[in-house]
Amino acid sequence: MERESMEFDVVIVGGGPAGLSAACRLMQLAQEQERELSVVVLEKGSEIGAHILSGAVLEPRALNELFPDWQERGAPLDTPVVRDEVSLYLNAEKALKMPGWMIPAPMHNKGNYIISLGNLCRWLADQAEALGVEIFPGFAASEVLFHEDGSVKGVATGDMGRAADGSEKDSFEPGMELHARFTIFAEGSRGHLSKQLTARYGLDAHAGTQHYGIGIKELWQIDAAKSEPGLVMHGSGWPLSESGATGGSFLYHLNDNTVAVGLITDLNYSNPHLSPFEEFQRFKTHPDIARYLQGGTRISYGARAITKGGLQALPSMTLPGAIVTGCAAGTLNFAKIKGTHTAMKSGMLAAESLFDAIVNDSKESDFEARFKNAWVYDELYRSRNFGAAMHKFGLYAGGAYNWLDQNLFGGKLPFTLRDRKPDYACLKPAAECTPISYPKPDGKLTFDRLSSVFLSNTNHEEDQPVHLQLRDPSIPLGKNLPLWDEPAQRYCPAGVYEIIETDGEKQFRINAQNCVHCKTCDIKDPSQNITWVTPEGGGGPNYPNM
Numbered sequence: 001m002e003r004e005s006m007e008f009d010v011v012i013v014g015g016g017p018a019g020l021s022a023a024c025r026l027m028q029l030a031q032e033q034e035r036e037l038s039v040v041v042l043e044k045g046s047e048i049g050a051h052i053l054s055g056a057v058l059e060p061r062a063l064n065e066l067f068p069d070w071q072e073r074g075a076p077l078d079t080p081v082v083r084d085e086v087s088l089y090l091n092a093e094k095a096l097k098m099p100g101w102m103i104p105a106p107m108h109n110k111g112n113y114i115i116s117l118g119n120l121c122r123w124l125a126d127q128a129e130a131l132g133v134e135i136f137p138g139f140a141a142s143e144v145l146f147h148e149d150g151s152v153k154g155v156a157t158g159d160m161g162r163a164a165d166g167s168e169k170d171s172f173e174p175g176m177e178l179h180a181r182f183t184i185f186a187e188g189s190r191g192h193l194s195k196q197l198t199a200r201y202g203l204d205a206h207a208g209t210q211h212y213g214i215g216i217k218e219l220w221q222i223d224a225a226k227s228e229p230g231l232v233m234h235g236s237g238w239p240l241s242e243s244g245a246t247g248g249s250f251l252y253h254l255n256d257n258t259v260a261v262g263l264i265t266d267l268n269y270s271n272p273h274l275s276p277f278e279e280f281q282r283f284k285t286h287p288d289i290a291r292y293l294q295g296g297t298r299i300s301y302g303a304r305a306i307t308k309g310g311l312q313a314l315p316s317m318t319l320p321g322a323i324v325t326g327c328a329a330g331t332l333n334f335a336k337i338k339g340t341h342t343a344m345k346s347g348m349l350a351a352e353s354l355f356d357a358i359v360n361d362s363k364e365s366d367f368e369a370r371f372k373n374a375w376v377y378d379e380l381y382r383s384r385n386f387g388a389a390m391h392k393f394g395l396y397a398g399g400a401y402n403w404l405d406q407n408l409f410g411g412k413l414p415f416t417l418r419d420r421k422p423d424y425a426c427l428k429p430a431a432e433c434t435p436i437s438y439p440k441p442d443g444k445l446t447f448d449r450l451s452s453v454f455l456s457n458t459n460h461e462e463d464q465p466v467h468l469q470l471r472d473p474s475i476p477l478g479k480n481l482p483l484w485d486e487p488a489q490r491y492c493p494a495g496v497y498e499i500i501e502t503d504g505e506k507q508f509r510i511n512a513q514n515c516v517h518c519k520t521c522d523i524k525d526p527s528q529n530i531t532w533v534t535p536e537g538g539g540g541p542n543y544p545n546m
Contacts, residue, residue: 003156005177008038009358011154012184013141013193015043016052017117017340018326019186020124021066022347027131028066029355037358039133040178041125042157044140046538048125049118051188051517053217053304053546054340055250055260056117057081057109057232061375062344067127076119079254081109082230087288089238089249095288104406106335106383109232114252114260116545117340138538144193145177151320151363154179155193158534163463182354182365183322186347189305190519191328192533201319208312209420210330211387213247214520216280216303216493217262217546218452222296227257234337236395239282243436245269246390248337249283251292258299259292264306267423267491267524268391271433275490276520277303278438281446293445301447301455302546303493303518308334311377311384312418318367323350331376335383335406345376382411391419427526430485449495453514457542458494460513460535467535468496468510468521475529476508484526491524516541 010026012019023041030037045051058077063070070077086103088096100108125135142158154177161172185194189212198204233251240247240263247265254260263283265276284293307330314331317324325331326343333342353367371377385405390398405413441447460467470476480486481499486508488497494516498509517540522532 003174003177005179008040008178008180010037010039010182010184010354011178011180012039012041012186013155014186014188014191014328015041015045015048015125015135015137016121016186016188016326016343017124018328018343018347019184020121020128020347021062021344022184022186022325022351023128023133024066024124024131025348025351026355027128027133029352031131033359035359041128041133041135042139042141042155042178043135043137044534044537045137045540046542047137048135049122050137050542051540052118052121053215053302053543054117055217055252055262055337056115056340057252057338058113058115058120059336059338059341060111060113062341062348066344066348073127075123077113077115079114079229081112081114081232082228083232084109085231085233087233087235089235089286089288091238092285093287095235095286102403104335104402106333106406107234107337114230114232114254118543118546140534140537141193142175142534144196145179147321149320152183152322154183158537160536162465164465166465169463181358184347184350184354185322185324185328186326187328189307189327190522190532194324194328197319197322197324198315203315203317203319203324207315208309208418209422210307210309210313211391211419212267212423212523213264213306213308214267214276214303214491214493214518215262215264215306216276217260217301218298219300219546220259220261220293220296220298222257222259222292224257226292227259228253229255238286239279240265241395243269243271243274243434245271245274246395251289261289261293266391267520268421268426270426270428271436272427272430272484272487273433273436273490275436275438277449277493281441282438284445290445298447298455300544300546301452302541302543303516303520305519305523306332306339308332308387310334310387311380312388312416314380316368317346317371318365321363323354323365323367325350331380333379333383335386335402335411342376342379345374346371349374349376384411385413385417388417388419392417424524424526424528427484427487429483449493453494453516456516457544458514458516458540459542460515460539462513464536466510466512467533468512468515469531469533471529471531475527477506480527481506488521488525488530491520493518493520497521
């Protein structure tokens with residue numbers, strides 16, 4: 001059965017903040033110049049926002065530019081930041097609250113908003129559709145299409161109705177090809193098509209090594225007496241510091257007696273016994289955090305990788321016929337711990353560049369020049385050393401460097417730090433590291449993986465090809481098990497990977513239906529043996545308001 005095709009001016013892969021901002025800006029320009037333009041957004045989640053997860057504190061700078069009247073339009077920015085707290089967690093009982101003058105300047109949040117990024121994306125989708133954008137949720141772009149000259153022609157969506165062995169079921173429907181003059185890839189962190197394009201075109205040839213974190217988040221309904229809407233709490237140190245790992249934590253107070261609590265674990269950690277999920281569960285038991293959560297109800301759970309290499313690791317974002325934007329490229333401002341406003345701005349700049357190219361009937365865009373002349377580039381330049389300093393110098397010395405760089409020099413010290421060792425190469429042999437014994441969950445503050453995945457509303461059609469592919473199926477039980485004790489069973493926050501024993505024989509099991517699409521396995525696997533590809537469209541988590 002042949003695939004049908006559709007023609008558009010611009011195809012956008014990904015219904016997150018970058019993709020939706022690009023779609024809105026394209027149609028705004030088309031309306032301003034009274035020009036017909038066809039734009040479509042493909043979203044692999046069952047609906048816009050279903051796969052969106054972020055802390056999130058929003059700096060509204062890009063939103064102010066895109067929709068100056070966002071308040072009148074009812075954008076879901078209901079909780080302005082009232083005050084900041086930054087703490088250094090010294091151990092399981094003690095914390096040191098930092099005075100305001102000690103906090104790096106970019107971490108102050110005056111004028112920002114605590115939001116659900118998923119709900120903001122739903123609102124952006126409404127604005128896009130009102131402007132004439134077509135949005136196809138539940139359609140996963142699984143393949144890049146190319147012209148004979150090697151330029152991007154568009155994308156194809158994945159087949160629906162294939163059995164686990166690849167055969168066609170009675171419900172089989174072939175994917176659809178979407179051809180476009182230009183394609184924007186806005187897939188978010190570790191986008192699997194962006195990853196392929198980076199390799200094919202050498203987009204990272206002149207870039208430094210990219211780095212990632214895994215963010216794990218829960219929403220809680222808490223006692224009204226403990227709620228302080230607008231309070232932003234950030235922290236670092238314990239529990240990750242016990243094993244020499246780095247990262248950061250957050251607890252944000254939203255309206256309606258709700259808090260968002262999370263832990264970001266930098267994926268350059270070295271101890272293969274470490275479990276980011278279990279570290280997050282431990283973090284919630286710290287008295288400074290537990291006092292808010294005790295007596296409350298956990299209402300949602302999710303996890304997502306974060307691209308945090310900064311300007312040094314930013315690849316070329318343009319290629320023939322396409323642009324890579326947002327977190328798929330790595331536009332997060334790590335010093336601010338924010339990537340939404342920069343992702344939105346990158347999408348808007350891509351839209352402006354491609355619109356001009358279409359009007360001028362050109363095959364090339366000036367996106368790179370626009371990007372380097374915009375405030376987003378200046379932000380990334382000023383924050384370029386923040387993450388690298390933590391990697392190279394550790395929590396205390398790196399923190400001191402960042403305070404000096406950000407507060408006294410505005411991020412413009414005349415040198416650039418680099419961390420060239422990829423995250424997956426940082427694991428040490430298990431025998432050289434201290435095993436970590438994690439306490440059993442209490443069902444009140446701490447929980448197991450499976451009950452957590454249940455709260456993410458994750459669902460996949462079980463009889464479909466496994467979307468977590470092993471380049472060499474023998475590696476998990478061959479090379480990895482003795483050396484690293486197969487870390488996938490610990491770094492996955494959803495219980496996808498297991499080592500089980502049947503009749504005295506060990507087996508590596510992949511529970512693909514549990515996958516929350518965080519992409520950690522694709523990043524951290526020490527043999528680079530696991531490749532994440534798209535499952536059937538609509539599969540994965542269904543986050544209500546993350």
